[in-house]
Every structure is written in C-alpha cells, then in structure tokens.
Amino acid sequence: MGKPVMKLHLIIGVLAVLAVSLVNAEDPYLYYTWTVTYGTRSILGAPQQVILINNQFPGPKLDVVTNNNIILNLINKLDQPFLLTWNGVKQRKNSWQDGVLGTNCPIPPNSNYTYKFQAKDQIGSYTYFPSTLMHRAAGGFGALNIYHRSVIPIPYANPDGDFTLLIGDWYKTSHKALQQTLDSGKSLPFPHGVLINGQTKTTFTGEQGKTYMFRISNVGLSTSLNFRIQGHSMKLVEVEGSHVIQNLYDSLDVHVGQSVTVLVTLNQPPKDYYIVASTRFTRTVLTATAVLHYSNSQTAVSGPLPAAPAYKYHWSMQQARTYRWNLTSNAARPNPQGSFHYGKITPTKTIVLANSASYINGKLRYAVNGVSYVNADTPLKLADYFNIPGVFSMNAVQGVPSGVATSVMPTNLHDFLEVVFQNNENAMQSWHLDGYDFWVVGFGSGQWSPKKRRTYNLVDALTRHTTQVYPNSWTAILVSLDNQGMWNMRSASWERQYLGQQFYLRVWNPVRSLANEYDIPSNVLLCGKVVGRHP
Numbered sequence: 343m344g345k346p347v348m349k350l351h352l353i354i355g356v357l358a359v360l361a362v363s364l365v366n367a368e369d370p371y372l373y374y375t376w377t378v379t380y381g382t383r384s385i386l387g388a389p390q391q392v393i394l395i396n397n398q399f400p401g402p403k404l405d406v407v408t409n410n411n412i413i414l415n416l417i418n419k420l421d422q423p424f425l426l427t428w429n430g431v432k433q434r435k436n437s438w439q440d441g442v443l444g445t446n447c448p449i450p451p452n453s454n455y456t457y458k459f460q461a462k463d464q465i466g467s468y469t470y471f472p473s474t475l476m477h478r479a480a481g482g483f484g485a486l487n488i489y490h491r492s493v494i495p496i497p498y499a500n501p502d503g504d505f506t507l508l509i510g511d512w513y514k515t516s517h518k519a520l521q522q523t524l525d526s527g528k529s530l531p532f533p534h535g536v537l538i539n540g541q542t543k544t545t546f547t548g549e550q551g552k553t554y555m556f557r558i559s560n561v562g563l564s565t566s567l568n569f570r571i572q573g574h575s576m577k578l579v580e581v582e583g584s585h586v587i588q589n590l591y592d593s594l595d596v597h598v599g600q601s602v603t604v605l606v607t608l609n610q611p612p613k614d615y616y617i618v619a620s621t622r623f624t625r626t627v628l629t630a631t632a633v634l635h636y637s638n639s640q641t642a643v644s645g646p647l648p649a650a651p652a653y654k655y656h657w658s659m660q661q662a663r664t665y666r667w668n669l670t671s672n673a674a675r676p677n678p679q680g681s682f683h684y685g686k687i688t689p690t691k692t693i694v695l696a697n698s699a700s701y702i703n704g705k706l707r708y709a710v711n712g713v714s715y716v717n718a719d720t721p722l723k724l725a726d727y728f729n730i731p732g733v734f735s736m737n738a739v740q741g742v743p744s745g746v747a748t749s750v751m752p753t754n755l756h757d758f759l760e761v762v763f764q765n766n767e768n769a770m771q772s773w774h775l776d777g778y779d780f781w782v783v784g785f786g787s788g789q790w791s792p793k794k795r796r797t798y799n800l801v802d803a804l805t806r807h808t809t810q811v812y813p814n815s816w817t818a819i820l821v822s823l824d825n826q827g828m829w830n831m832r833s834a835s836w837e838r839q840y841l842g843q844q845f846y847l848r849v850w851n852p853v854r855s856l857a858n859e860y861d862i863p864s865n866v867l868l869c870g871k872v873v874g875r876h877p
C-alpha cells in the first residue's frame with residue numbers, strides 16, 4: 343500500500359506546484375528599476391531640495407493592468423534609509439511587500455530592494471509614496487493606475503483620454519527641517535501652497551465634445567482639498583477600486599491619501615478653463631490652479647475661479663454619503679459588486695478607535711486610544727516570522743496603559759470587524775488601512791453609540807482604503823479580514839502618523855500555509871534583531 347500513497351502525494355505535490363505557478367504565470371510581468379535621489383526644483387518661486395525617482399518629480403506614473411506582476415528594483419541614493427509604500431494596493435497574502443517599517447527593513451543608503459507584488463483583482467486610481475521619516479514632504483510620490491483587463495467590462499465608455507492629477511499641500515521647507523520641528527515636539531506650520539502634479543502651472547489639453555478621465559489623488563501631508571473645474575461638471579465613476587453610482591458633481595472633497603476618478607465632457611464653448619484645488623476647512627485658503635485647454639481654444643483662462651463650497655463639515659459629510667456602490671456593476675472581477683451582501687454579516691468584534699493629541703514629556707504626540715505608536719528596530723512582520731519576542735505589544739491599543747508603545751492589535755483571519763473612528767478633536771482626520779478596502783457605512787457628528795448603527799448604509803456603501811473623519815464626529819467602517827498579514831492602520835495625515843497615530847493589525851492564522859500567505863521573500867532585507875537570520 344506504500345507505493346500508491348507515495349505516488350498520490352507526488353501527484354498532489356506536482357498539482358500544487360502547478361497551481362501555485364499558474365496563478366502568476368498567466369499574468370504578465372512588468373520590470374522596473376527606480377533610482378531615488380535628491381534634486382533641486384523651483385516650485386514655489388525659489389529652488390528647494392526635492393526627492394526624485396529616475397530624475398522625475400513627482401515620480402514616474404506606474405500604469406499597470408489588473409493582475410500584472412510588478413518587479414521593481416528600488417535603488418536608494420539618499421543619505422537616509424528609504425521605503426516606498428503602494429497606497430491601496432492590497433498585497434494579497436503578501437504584507438512582505440507593503441513597504442512600511444512594520445513589514446520591511448528600510449533600504450539603507452546606496453543599497454537596493456526589489457519589490458515583487460501583484461495588482462491582484464484591483465482596478466482604479468491609486469498612488470505610491472515614501473513611508474519613511476518625512477520624505478513624503480519632499481516628493482517620491484506618484485500615481486499608480488490599474489487599468490481593467492480587456493475581458494472585464496467597465497461601467498462607462500472608454501474615455502478619449504486619461505489625465506492624472508496629484509494634488510497636495512506643499513512646504514518650501516526641507517523634509518529634514520520639517521522632521522526636526524516634529525522631533526522637537528511641535529506641530530508643523532500651515533503649508534506654503536498647493537501643487538497640482540508638483541507644479542503651480544499645468545495644462546491639460548482635450549478636444550471639444552470629447553470625454554476625459556481625471557484621476558485625482560490627494561498626495562499632500564495633511565490638508566483636505568476641494569477639486570473643481572470651471573464651467574464643467576464631473577461624473578464620479580470610481581473611488582479607490584469601487585465603481586460607484588455615476589452622479590454629477592460641481593466639486594469634490596478629496597482628503598489626504600484618497601483618490602477619485604471622474605469623467606469630464608468638454609461640452610462648453612472653446613476656451614480655456616480653470617482647474618482648481620483649494621484647501622478645505624482652513625482659516626486661510628490656499629489655492630492651486632491648472633488649465634483645461636480646448637485644442638480649438640484661442641481664449642486664455644479668465645473670469646473668477648469657480649467658488650468653493652461653504653466651510654461646512656455637514657456639506658462634505660452629505661457629499662460623502664452620496665458615494666455609493668453601483669450594485670450591478672463589477673469592479674476588477676466579473677461578478678457584480680452587489681453580490682457580496684456585506685450588510686448581512688454580523689461583525690465578530692467592534693473596535694472603537696479614538697484619536698488624540700497630547701504632550702508626553704513636554705512633546706507633542708498623537709495617539710490611538712491613548713497609546714502613541716513608536717517604531718521598533720525590527721519590522722513586526724519579521725519578528726513574528728522568526729519568533730522573536732518583545733518587539734511589539736499586543737494589548738496596548740485595547741488595553742489600559744497610556745503612553746508610547748509598538749502596538750499591534752491581534753485579530754484572526756476571517757474575522758469581520760466593525761471599526762468606529764471617534765474623533766473628539768477639532769481637526770479633520772483621514773484614516774487608512776493597508777492590505778484592505780473597507781465599507782464606509784456611516785458618518786455622524788458627536789459621540790458614536792451602538793444605536794447609531796440604525797443609520798448605517800448596509801446596502802450600497804462603497805469600499806475604499808482611506809476614510810475621512812470629521813471634527814467632533816465619527817465614521818464607521820466594516821472590514822472583512824480575508825488577507826493574512828501585518829497591516830498598518832494609520833493616520834494618512836503625515837504629522838499625525840509620524841508622531842504616533844498608527845498601529846498594526848495582525849491578521850493571524852496559527853497554521854502557516856501558502857494558501858493564506860506567501861513565504862518570506864528570498865531577497866528580504868534584514869535589520870535589528872533579525873540580522874544574520876536565514877529566511
């Protein structure tokens with residue numbers, strides 16, 4: 343009886359290897375080499391130091407197709423350790439490639455790391471940016487657009503052209519000086535300007551009568567922006583991977599770390615029109631303009647800028663509630679989005695996360711439930727893999743002690759969480775979760791309580807990777823923990839993230855299985871307590 347069994351094992355083994363390799367083999371590989379350097383650019387009138395990727399500011403646009411495999415060798419020529427993170431790329435079973443300090447050792451100066459990941463089952467407008475120190479304040483960010491496969495229909499006609507707009511607040515101050523301010527325990531000053539694609543003058547040219555896609559992402563450090571185009575309405579089609587009900591908007595609020603995709607038809611008299619991004623909920627309003635140029639236009643931009651909406655959180659919250667899933671349209675996969683009845687699932691756990699700002703030893707720190715995150719010398723993911731105790735603490739976020747900790751929230755693979763972001767501060771919040779998108783089911787003012795669940799949208803809420811939380815308000819999300827790994831939950835506002843408003847969600851399964859999580863990459867960088875270990 344021994345022989346047939348062995349044979350069967352062999353066959354199963356061969357089949358398993360085939361299955362694993364087939365998953366990737368049918369999907370194309372794209373190879374990149376990106377070199378990160380400092381450079382000088384005149385942005386707000388005077389030359390300043392910026393971070394370039396392959397000599398570009400902002401960094402190169404990464405255009406890929408759903409399920410493409412990306413092999414990207416990142417060479418760090420800065421004088422500081424560096425990492426890029428892929429904002430909104432879910433890294434299925436692959437938190438090894440997430441590019442944050444809890445999952446990866448930073449790439450030392452004059453060294454490199456080759457990221458290997460797949461744009462698995464995703465579609466839409468995303469971004470990448472540096473996750474280390476305050477590098478994001480100097481550049482290194484860019485667009486990551488995931489196009490649909492030809493076999494998968496999208497719920498709108500192919501546009502006649504495709505524009506990417508990275509909008510964000512900007513400082514003339516160097517990233518090291520900004521970091522020094524934060525390290526000394528102070529908040530950053532108000533930004534100096536707003537940029538569109540790293541500039542204050544950009545022109546987008548289209549033909550009258552045609553329809554263009556605008557992919558708009560807020561890559562700034564902390565400020566919510568309102569986006570609008572003079573004389574044109576925008577049809578919202580996609581938000582961070584969700585195909586939404588295609589409403590028309592005169593302007594859209596885009597919070598830090600978020601992306602939206604709209605279609606704009608050039609249906610106005612031939613002329614040039616203002617494109618505007620202006621700061622939201624700030625006493626002083628900073629405004630950036632670009633130009634929408636009709637190719638048959640002889641007339642330069644003129645007239646007043648289109649007006650911003652009222653300084654009212656309520657207006658913005660109402661707009662956010664109109665972002666809804668089109669239940670009958672698909673996203674990156676052929677099945678309709680509405681076939682997943684998320685509202686019928688009973689959450690396994692409810693977690694309330696309250697952000698706060700306080701002074702610890704006289705220095706400003708931000709915290710989640712009273713605990714301010716500090717990075718460990720060893721990535722948490724690697725400490726877990728090599729079974730090294732004492733690197734992180736698993737009961738800090740839910741537990742009692744206040745102060746600083748390397749906090750990790752333990753959860754199990756296949757848990758279904760209700761997370762409530764409670765903002766008792768006067769500042770706008772933007773919360774991001776790596777490895778996932780989540781249903782944004784409710785916004786409300788004041789204190790959340792279980793009876794607020796009656797107001798949730800349990801039918802056609804959209805999924806996204808970053809949600810805003812209004813001042814003295816709450817936002818509720820549902821998230822299906824189907825992606826094993828160590829995932830960063832953080833403020834997308836970089837001052838807050840840097841000074842502790844973050845932690846990691848450990849989505850865990852005690853059985854190590856390649857079906858749930860890929861193996862540690864063979865080229866993994868080692869640092870801290872795992873130096874010299876063999877993967």
Ligand SMILES: *[C@@H]1O[C@H](CO)[C@@H](O)[C@H](O)[C@H]1NC(C)=O
Nearest residue numbers: 415454455456457865866867
């Ligand atoms: C660094 O780049 C080389 C190719 O130039 C590559 O073979 C090597 O794997 C890269 N190192 C890491 C850690 O990915």
Ligand SMILES: *[C@@H]1O[C@H](CO)[C@@H](O)[C@H](O)[C@H]1NC(C)=O
Nearest residue numbers: 496497586587588668670671
């Ligand atoms: C929803 O998606 C369907 C299928 O792609 C499409 O035909 C329909 O126009 C969309 N509805 C709205 C309101 O956007």
